[in-house]
Amino acid sequence: MTKQKRFMLTESELPTQWYNIQADMPNKPLPPLHPATRQPLGVEDLAHIFPLECCKQELNTTDSFIDIPEEVLEKYKFYRSTPLVRAYELEKALGTPAHIYFKNESVNPLGSHKINSALPQCYYAKQEGTTNVTTETGAGQWGAALSYAASVFGLEAAVYQVKISMQQKPYRSSIMRTFGATVEGSPSMSTRAGKDIITKNPMHMGSLGTAISEAVELAMTTPGCKYTLGSVLNHVAIHQSIIGLEAEKQMEKAGEYPDTVIACFGGGSNFGGIAFPFMRHNILDGKNTEFIAAEPESCPKLTRGKFDYDFGDEAGLTPLLPMYTLGHDFRPANIHAGGLRYHGAGMIVSQLIKDGYMHGVDIPQLETFEAGILFARTEGIIPAPESSHAIAATIREALKCKQTGEEKVILFNLSGHGLIDMTAYDQYINGDLMNYQVTDEDIAKNHIGTV
Amino acid sequence: MTKQKRFMLTESELPTQWYNIQADMPNKPLPPLHPATRQPLGVEDLAHIFPLECCKQELNTTDSFIDIPEEVLEKYKFYRSTPLVRAYELEKALGTPAHIYFKNESVNPLGSHKINSALPQCYYAKQEGTTNVTTETGAGQWGAALSYAASVFGLEAAVYQVKISMQQKPYRSSIMRTFGATVEGSPSMSTRAGKDIITKNPMHMGSLGTAISEAVELAMTTPGCKYTLGSVLNHVAIHQSIIGLEAEKQMEKAGEYPDTVIACFGGGSNFGGIAFPFMRHNILDGKNTEFIAAEPESCPKLTRGKFDYDFGDEAGLTPLLPMYTLGHDFRPANIHAGGLRYHGAGMIVSQLIKDGYMHGVDIPQLETFEAGILFARTEGIIPAPESSHAIAATIREALKCKQTGEEKVILFNLSGHGLIDMTAYDQYINGDLMNYQVTDEDIAKNHIGTV
Numbered sequence: 060m061t062k063q064k065r066f067m068l069t070e071s072e073l074p075t076q077w078y079n080i081q082a083d084m085p086n087k088p089l090p091p092l093h094p095a096t097r098q099p100l101g102v103e104d105l106a107h108i109f110p111l112e113c114c115k116q117e118l119n120t121t122d123s124f125i126d127i128p129e130e131v132l133e134k135y136k137f138y139r140s141t142p143l144v145r146a147y148e149l150e151k152a153l154g155t156p157a158h159i160y161f162k163n164e165s166v167n168p169l170g171s172h173k174i175n176s177a178l179p180q181c182y183y184a185k186q187e188g189t190t191n192v193t194t195e196t197g198a199g200q201w202g203a204a205l206s207y208a209a210s211v212f213g214l215e216a217a218v219y220q221v222k223i224s225m226q227q228k229p230y231r232s233s234i235m236r237t238f239g240a241t242v243e244g245s246p247s248m249s250t251r252a253g254k255d256i257i258t259k260n261p262m263h264m265g266s267l268g269t270a271i272s273e274a275v276e277l278a279m280t281t282p283g284c285k286y287t288l289g290s291v292l293n294h295v296a297i298h299q300s301i302i303g304l305e306a307e308k309q310m311e312k313a314g315e316y317p318d319t320v321i322a323c324f325g326g327g328s329n330f331g332g333i334a335f336p337f338m339r340h341n342i343l344d345g346k347n348t349e350f351i352a353a354e355p356e357s358c359p360k361l362t363r364g365k366f367d368y369d370f371g372d373e374a375g376l377t378p379l380l381p382m383y384t385l386g387h388d389f390r391p392a393n394i395h396a397g398g399l400r401y402h403g404a405g406m407i408v409s410q411l412i413k414d415g416y417m418h419g420v421d422i423p424q425l426e427t428f429e430a431g432i433l434f435a436r437t438e439g440i441i442p443a444p445e446s447s448h449a450i451a452a453t454i455r456e457a458l459k460c461k462q463t464g465e466e467k468v469i470l471f472n473l474s475g476h477g478l479i480d481m482t483a484y485d486q487y488i489n490g491d492l493m494n495y496q497v498t499d500e501d502i503a504k505n506h507i508g509t510v
Numbered sequence: 511m512t513k514q515k516r517f518m519l520t521e522s523e524l525p526t527q528w529y530n531i532q533a534d535m536p537n538k539p540l541p542p543l544h545p546a547t548r549q550p551l552g553v554e555d556l557a558h559i560f561p562l563e564c565c566k567q568e569l570n571t572t573d574s575f576i577d578i579p580e581e582v583l584e585k586y587k588f589y590r591s592t593p594l595v596r597a598y599e600l601e602k603a604l605g606t607p608a609h610i611y612f613k614n615e616s617v618n619p620l621g622s623h624k625i626n627s628a629l630p631q632c633y634y635a636k637q638e639g640t641t642n643v644t645t646e647t648g649a650g651q652w653g654a655a656l657s658y659a660a661s662v663f664g665l666e667a668a669v670y671q672v673k674i675s676m677q678q679k680p681y682r683s684s685i686m687r688t689f690g691a692t693v694e695g696s697p698s699m700s701t702r703a704g705k706d707i708i709t710k711n712p713m714h715m716g717s718l719g720t721a722i723s724e725a726v727e728l729a730m731t732t733p734g735c736k737y738t739l740g741s742v743l744n745h746v747a748i749h750q751s752i753i754g755l756e757a758e759k760q761m762e763k764a765g766e767y768p769d770t771v772i773a774c775f776g777g778g779s780n781f782g783g784i785a786f787p788f789m790r791h792n793i794l795d796g797k798n799t800e801f802i803a804a805e806p807e808s809c810p811k812l813t814r815g816k817f818d819y820d821f822g823d824e825a826g827l828t829p830l831l832p833m834y835t836l837g838h839d840f841r842p843a844n845i846h847a848g849g850l851r852y853h854g855a856g857m858i859v860s861q862l863i864k865d866g867y868m869h870g871v872d873i874p875q876l877e878t879f880e881a882g883i884l885f886a887r888t889e890g891i892i893p894a895p896e897s898s899h900a901i902a903a904t905i906r907e908a909l910k911c912k913q914t915g916e917e918k919v920i921l922f923n924l925s926g927h928g929l930i931d932m933t934a935y936d937q938y939i940n941g942d943l944m945n946y947q948v949t950d951e952d953i954a955k956n957h958i959g960t961v
Contacts, residue, residue: 063521064587070514136515137595137890144588148662166617168890170929210887211599230681233932236939237886435688436661439588439619478621478929481684488687 064147066309068140074308075132076124078300079116080335080407081293083342086414087120088293088406089381092368100378108278108286109294110183116294123339125297127179134178134211135301138167143309148437155457156466158315161473162306162333165440169234171475172329173204173289176298180287181208191284193217193277195245195270197325198224198397198445199231200475201289206240217284219245219273221265224397230479245270252276252374267326267401268387272374279376290326290398291371291380291405299332302472307336310470317348317470319456323448324352324361324419325398327405333472335407338416350417352408353452355399355427357392357495360385361412361419369403369507379508382409386505392495394424395483396444402505422451423494428487430454431477443475444483515598517760519591525759526583527575529751530567531786531858532744534793537865538571539744539857540832543819551829559729559737560745561634567745574790576748578630585629585662586752589618594760599888601908608911609766610904611921613757613784616891620685622926623780624655624740627749631738632659642735644668644728646696646721648776649675649848649896650682651926652740657691668735670696670724672716675848681930696721703727703825718777718852719824719838726827741777741849742822742831742856750783753923758787761921768799768921770907774899775803775812775870776849778856784923786858789867801868803859804903806850806878808843808946811836812863812870820854820958830959833860837956843946845875846934847895853956873902874945879938881905882928894926895934 081087090099105114116125127135146159164172184192192214196202202218209216218235222244225232232242245265246253252272256263263269271288278286288295310316320337322330330352340346354361364383371377373387384403391400404412411417431447433454434440442450449471460467477484486492532538541550556565567576578586597610615623635643643665647653653669660667669686673695676683683693696716697704703723707714714720722739729737739746761767771788773781781803791797805812815834822828824838835854842851855863862868882898884905885891893901900922911918928935937943 064584065521065589067518067520069518070516133515138516174890207886207890211890230929230932233936233939234892234929237883237892237932237935239887432688435658436690439625439658439662441685441688478681478685479932481681481688481930484688485684488684 062147064145066143066312068305068308070136072308073135073139074301074304076126077297078304078336078339079119079122079125079297080339081120082123083339084410085342086410088410091378091380094375094379097379108275110180110187110189110285112183113180113294116297117292128182131179131182139301140305141166143306143313145313146438149434152433152437153454153457153461155461156464157457157460158466158468159453159457160310160313160470162302162470163473164302164329165473165476169203169207170478171200171204171443172299172302172332173201174208175301175332176289176295176328177204177208179298181212181214184285185212185214189214189283189285191215191217191281192287193274193284194287194289195219195267195274197221197267197400199228200398202242203231203234205287205289206235206238209240210238216240217277218242219247219270221245221267221270221397223264223393227395227397227482228479245273247273250276252376256373264393266373266390268373271372272376275372275376290328291403293405293407295328296331296335296405296407299328300335302329302332303334303336306333306470315468318467319349319351319469321351321353321449321452321456321469321471323399323445323474324354325401325445327408329472329474331405331407334417341416351452352417352419353448354419354421355394355396355448356421356423357394357497358385358400359421359497360402360404362421363502365507366409366413367507371403381406383412384507385502386507389502389505394495395480396427396448398445399448420452422448424492425494427451428492440473441477442473443477444480446474513598515596517594517763519756519759521587523759524586524590525752525755527577528748529755529787529790530570530573530576530748531790532571533574534790535861536793537861539861542829542831545826545830559726561631561638561640561736563634564631564745567748568743579633582630582633590752591756592617594757594764596764597889600885603884603888604905604908604912606908606912607915607917608908609917609919610908611761611764612924613753613921614924615753616924616927620654620658621929622651622655622894623750623753623783624652625659626752626783627740627746627779628655628659630749632663632665635736636663636665640665640734640736642666642668642732643738644725644735645738645740646670646718646725648672648718648851650679651849653693654682654685656738656740657686657689660691661689667691668728669693670698670721672696672718672721672848674715674844678846678848678933679930696724698724701727703827706825715844717824717842722823723825723827726823741779742854744856744858746779747782747786747856747858750779751787753780753783754785754787757784757921766919769918770800770802770920772802772804772900772903772907772920772922774850774896774925775805776852776896778859780923780925782856782858785868792867802903803868803870804899805870805872806845806847806899807872807874808845808948809836809851810872810948811853811855813872814953816958817860817864818958822854832857834863835958836953837958840953840956845946846931847878847899849896850899871903873899875943876945878902879943891924892928893924894928895931897925
């Protein structure tokens with residue numbers, strides 16, 4: 060009898076509802092504020108930009124579970140459940156007594172977890188009569204997912220891709236174009252926000268904050284166009300909860316429960332996705348699971364940011380959001396984990412950190428690539444540089460167990476594969492990558508809550 | 511109640527034996543011959559080049575089923591079963607009454623079916639005391655799989671990659687290097703065979719036949735080094751039968767049986783893999799399934815080749831193999847489906863074509879990309895250009911059903927994804943790709959069975 064490696068769910072076992080942790084949080088997230096009046100925003104204020112149903116979910120602090128629309132469930136069945144995998148080979152290579160599991164979102168269409176929220180956002184937009192959607196993308200994972208989801212539901216998509224990522228990962232723009240989307244490098248000359256940034260700094264290679272400014276501006280100035288976001292916001296965390304809800308059932312099949320849950324952290328979409336359904340049992344059932352969000356050393360908002368109201372974008376077009384932030388004009392180093400180059404944390408996560416339910420760790424770039432290559436050679440999957448942050452944090456925890464002899468159960472989310480990121484691996488193998496430390500002065504010079 | 515989309519097997523339902531169609535064929539494949547003596551080769555003759563156990567499987571015409579070694583089964587469980595998927599969205603887009611299913615091998619580690627044979631070949635090599643393995647690769651799918659399998663079983667790997675593919679798909683070399691393999695563009699100056707070819711034609715962009723010559727030469731001249739091949743040979747078809755054996759059980763779960771089975775065709779590995787377990791029932795149980803191998807219009811060995819003894823490589827280093835061939839020095843056009851640029855068909859398939867159990871269709875490059883993009887936009891997976899040949903052939907059959915009203919059940923193998931092939935999609939979208947027709951003169955000028 061050999062040990063079971065993969066745990067799957069049948070279609071009839073798939074969750075039919077998402078989980079909304081806001082309903083269970085002892086302290087609710089603070090509300091987003093209008094930047095001029097500093098008054099809390101309601102559904103109707105957000106609905107100028109986002110699909111209405113997403114706005115309702117965004118501010119829903121009462122319903123723990125929200126029905127997944129039938130049409131979205133149908134699309135989920137294209138690829139869900141994703142496998143829960145026991146990483147026996149990684150355990151062996153580390154010589155750890157820990158039991159390491161990973162949820163493999165890399166086998167999703169387009170190679171990452173992003174599709175889980177792209178599908179409902181496009182579905183709601185279509186239902187509400189929208190014809191066009193726009194968004195920003197860093198590494199291109201979200202943009203690719205959004206382009207596909209738009210094509211599935213018959214919407215036109217326009218994507219602003221962070222310029223540095225576009226250069227590092229040209230295939231991702233090709234993927235978006237294959238699904239019929241228009242792709243533009245950000246900062247671009249096609250928006251006021253983009254022009255202003257280029258005027259100030261012609262060599263600006265872009266950031267998620269900048270690209271968000273451009274996409275929001277396009278949505279606000281184009282009739283029939285709605286903006287969609289792949290992370291940070293509460294409704295995205297709700298959609299991504301499908302990851303953790305599945306993992307919960309799958310861990311049950313494996314006969315274990317996680318002592319530690321780990322995910323990489325950019326805006327919080329894959330972290331919230333895997334963590335919140337388990338965190339529910341910390342809040343409600345007295346469980347004691349540790350939750351670790353792995354961020355890049357070069358963009359340390361969780362470990363070194365300030366909790367305050369700040370803009371979600373560089374130009375200051377979004378509402379003021381209560382979050383751990385490095386300042387909305389913080390310019391992260393050009394690391395390959397483009398999806399983690401964002402100055403702020405989501406509102407839910409920020410409140411949960413304040414309340415001690417989770418914590419961040421920051422990881423140097425070289426350590427993440429070392430971890431990614433070890434994972435590839437043991438488990439056969441080349442991880443996205445973003446996901447390698449979760450792997451590196453997992454390895455740290457597993458090596459602690461080796462010291463203490465503890466048989467901890469560690470679960471991490473493999474948010475995506477790195478087959479589009481091979482340039483980064485090439486550079487690492489050739490010794491051309493480096494770490495980027497952030498000084499206190501780097502952080503102090505940025506702005507929080509003022510444009 | 512919604513219609514089921516994906517069919518999976520549990521670990522306990524996974525096949526524990528491979529299928530060997532040679533045992534059931536009414537006419538066995540003709541034996542490979544020694545090129546000088548033209549005498550049939552035995553296991554001991556092949557064992558100079560290949561792992562011994564592979565040689566035994568190669569010439570095994572008596573055992574229908576062969577046990578999968580426990581250690582290989584363990585590795586299969588990393589990623590198997592792969593999903594069997596009902597392509598409802600593609601059916602809808604085509605307006606066909608046909609039921610289209612595909613076996614999704616694109617979710618395998620490294621993104622294609624090749625890993626299914628790389629693992630046992632490296633396992634047997636290691637068991638027999640080999641320290642190094644070498645191989646050729648076209649598009650890089652096989653080379654990537656072999657590099658990973660070598661790393662899993664602690665072997666050094668050296669890969670000759672067809673030069674044109676190396677340029678078209680640079681990420682694949684990076685993948686191989688990530689797993690620790692040495693990669694060289696073929697034709698290279700590191701072998702006699704490579705030097706001779708470059709001397710004759712300095713601009714030679716390589717072909718599978720050329721790269722095989724180089725890898726075979728390296729294996730023959732390096733102690734402790736064995737050669738491995740990702741297609742063409744009988745033992746590869748045996749290993750790949752895991753695809754069809756799983757699909758058989760999964761089609762049962764779907765409550766259907768295929769009227770038509772389709773796969774793309776280079777050397778026959780993914781075709782044999784999905785087809786032979788079903789073809790067994792044509793041979794033994796009176797089933798009437800149609801089997802279609804989809805080859806490129808620019809490399810039409812099945813539809814326009816000659817059945818004869820020919821070399822497996824360009825330089826004439828391999829045994830003489832009985833096969834449909836365009837001549838071992840046929841130089842295929844530089845299409846993007848690099849894995850299909852091979853002059854000959856495997857021995858088993860060649861005999862089966864002669865005996866009327868299957869047939870080939872040849873498909874123009876532009877039709878394959880049109881099919882691939884339709885598939886991506888409907889089913890969410892960007893297919894490898896090789897796999898798009900199977901999709902194009904499937905679409906042709908499905909449109910015939912639209913004409914006749916027949917509700918045929920069509921099963922095709924999605925051998926791999928195209929995320930590393932985005933340059934090709936870019937070129938297609940920009941209108942920069944073309945078709946390549948082969949004239950009778952192009953074929954007539956090549957050599958069969960003589961160097």
